[in-house]
Amino acid sequence: MFYQVYPRSFADSDGDGVGDLDGVAARLDYLEQLGVDAIWLNPVTVSPMADHGYDVADPRDVDPLFGGLDALDRMIAGAHQRGIKVTMDLVPNHTSSQHPWFQAGVAAGPGGQRERYIFRDGRGADGVLPPNNWVSVFGGPAWTRVIEPDGNPGQWYLHLFDAEQPDLNWDNPEVFDDLEKTLRFWMDRGVDGFRIDVAHGMAKPPGLPDMKNPNIGMLRLDDNDPRFNHEGVHDIHRAIRRVFNDYPDAVAIGEVWVFDNEQFAKYLRPDELHLGFNFRLLRAEFDAADIRDAITNSLAAAAIEGATPTWTLANHDVEREVTRYGGGEVGLARARAMALVMLALPGAVFVYNGQELGLPNVELPDGALQDPVWFRSGGRERGRDGVRVPMPWEGDEPPFGFSDTPDTWLPIPPEWAALTVERQLPEPDSTLNFWRRALQLRHERRDSTGTTLEWLDAPPDAVIFRVAGGLVCALNVGAVPIDLPDGELLLASGPVDDGTLPPGAAAWLVKRP
Numbered sequence: 407m408f409y410q411v412y413p414r415s416f417a418d419s420d421g422d423g424v425g426d427l428d429g430v431a432a433r434l435d436y437l438e439q440l441g442v443d444a445i446w447l448n449p450v451t452v453s454p455m456a457d458h459g460y461d462v463a464d465p466r467d468v469d470p471l472f473g474g475l476d477a478l479d480r481m482i483a484g485a486h487q488r489g490i491k492v493t494m495d496l497v498p499n500h501t502s503s504q505h506p507w508f509q510a511g512v513a514a515g516p517g518g519q520r521e522r523y524i525f526r527d528g529r530g531a532d533g534v535l536p537p538n539n540w541v542s543v544f545g546g547p548a549w550t551r552v553i554e555p556d557g558n559p560g561q562w563y564l565h566l567f568d569a570e571q572p573d574l575n576w577d578n579p580e581v582f583d584d585l586e587k588t589l590r591f592w593m594d595r596g597v598d599g600f601r602i603d604v605a606h607g608m609a610k611p612p613g614l615p616d617m618k619n620p621n622i623g624m625l626r627l628d629d630n631d632p633r634f635n636h637e638g639v640h641d642i643h644r645a646i647r648r649v650f651n652d653y654p655d656a657v658a659i660g661e662v663w664v665f666d667n668e669q670f671a672k673y674l675r676p677d678e679l680h681l682g683f684n685f686r687l688l689r690a691e692f693d694a695a696d697i698r699d700a701i702t703n704s705l706a707a708a709a710i711e712g713a714t715p716t717w718t719l720a721n722h723d724v725e726r727e728v729t730r731y732g733g734g735e736v737g738l739a740r741a742r743a744m745a746l747v748m749l750a751l752p753g754a755v756f757v758y759n760g761q762e763l764g765l766p767n768v769e770l771p772d773g774a775l776q777d778p779v780w781f782r783s784g785g786r787e788r789g790r791d792g793v794r795v796p797m798p799w800e801g802d803e804p805p806f807g808f809s810d811t812p813d814t815w816l817p818i819p820p821e822w823a824a825l826t827v828e829r830q831l832p833e834p835d836s837t838l839n840f841w842r843r844a845l846q847l848r849h850e851r852r853d854s855t856g857t858t859l860e861w862l863d864a865p866p867d868a869v870i871f872r873v874a875g876g877l878v879c880a881l882n883v884g885a886v887p888i889d890l891p892d893g894e895l896l897l898a899s900g901p902v903d904d905g906t907l908p909p910g911a912a913a914w915l916v917k918r919p
């Protein structure tokens with residue numbers, strides 16, 4: 407069970423309103439009690455924070471905002487003492503525009519120094535048009551024109567994300583050599599692996615052909631989208647894996663937004679990634695056919711290479727599931743039910759901080775928004791800040807123990823007083839205690855190996871399956887109660903009376919021999 411810590415929003419130790427690594431270290435007991443096996447830490451490396459750390463200016467140092475290298479060492483030591491592994495984010499597709507390589511490239515003019523990035527001359531008279539029609543995932547064109555050393559507008563550089571995140575040129579061997587240095591730097595320091603950002607990016611098709619469908623949404627991928635999933639990316643993963651092989655206990659987990667099973671499985675070949683993020687369950691509606699389809703295809707994709715399946719319902723880029731499933735009481739009940747579905751499935755699970763508290767999305771005022779998506783879309787897309795609001799720990803008013811200052815980097819809504827860790831711990835039926843119990847049972851039962859499960863007969867609005875070891879999970883997505891399958895009830899996401907499972911609830915059962 408990987409627990410995703412979004413460091414800006416987890417716990418602030420120095421009172422500047424932004425979370426940091428000593429803050430995480432101080433809350434490790436909480437993670438241990440929750441049953442976390444490994445932390446996935448979003449980027450903490452040196453960054454101007456245009457995309458909150460996914461714009462890396464120095465990949466081998468920790469940003470002072472998060473407490474510097476020593477704070478990371480302290481946090482890792484504390485985690486290891488508790489048997490919790492620590493994985494970091496690795497960002498190989500792009501750097502920050504403040505990275506010394508990019509600064510030198512812009513200053514040097516066309517040629518040599520720019521070959522670590524993807525600079526091209528523009529089209530049209532005087533090169534006023536971008537080199538092709540690619541769009542940025544965050545909105546607007548994927549190209550920005552630079553001012554040359556002579557003061558005139560000149561070449562364009564490619565950025566699949568923000569203009570402050572120039573894409574690296576993976577045809578240049580220096581780029582891999584530097585990444586290898588970064589991997590070894592952190593793994594020699596005790597880091598247990600990496601979540602690899604945009605692991606289906608990096609390689610670009612020769613000639614950079616136009617996109618057929620430039621009106622595609624955020625982190626979406628068409629089968630014919632030339633920006634991502636180019637065949638050449640697999641050579642890069644093989645080279646990365648060769649470095650990992652020197653660290654046999656370390657794990658490489660790719661963020662792979664690819665939905666064709668065969669294409670996805672390629673990333674999981676024995677000489678590529680250990681694990682691939684799988685977003686099918688996260689994308690499924692609260693609908694029986696959709697959920698079954700997501701599970702079937704996720705298992706089928708992992709089985710192609712005998713890889714371990716992975717599951718996630720939430721992360722720092724997508725609407726929180728309480729809100730996604732309808733909001734309010736209904737959304738929370740469904741989120742709890744889906745947690746039981748996910749935690750029953752064989753494989754590795756990824757839980758996003760605050761998911762275990764049942765946090766919803768926050769409607770932030772315009773003035774609070776910081777996501778580049780908000781700025782690049784000209785205010786049409788509100789972006790991801792609403793899923794990144796700091797954790798409510800204790801007390802009756804913001805900042806709920808997150809920080810000493812009420813002036814937190816994103817405001818915490820006063821109504822989260824009812825959702826704090828302190829408030830939920832003594833309530834037996836709280837969402838937090840429900841997650842703790844589910845994770846404890848999952849851990850004890852160790853049913854989570856393999857890539858198979860057995861579908862059991864179910865009414866049209868239900869999903870019922872049995873996994874290795876005999877655990878049965880039943881989910882009711884319909885509007886009326888359904889009969890619970892036979893067996894002893896281990897855990898339910900909501901009230902279960904008279905042998906029936908209410909709408910929007912799930913249960914775990916076992917049959918005693």
Ligand code: NOJ
Binds near residue numbers: 457497604723
């Ligand atoms: C995916 C990350 O999860 C997201 O937060 C980031 O903005 C993009 N990659 C660009 O690095």
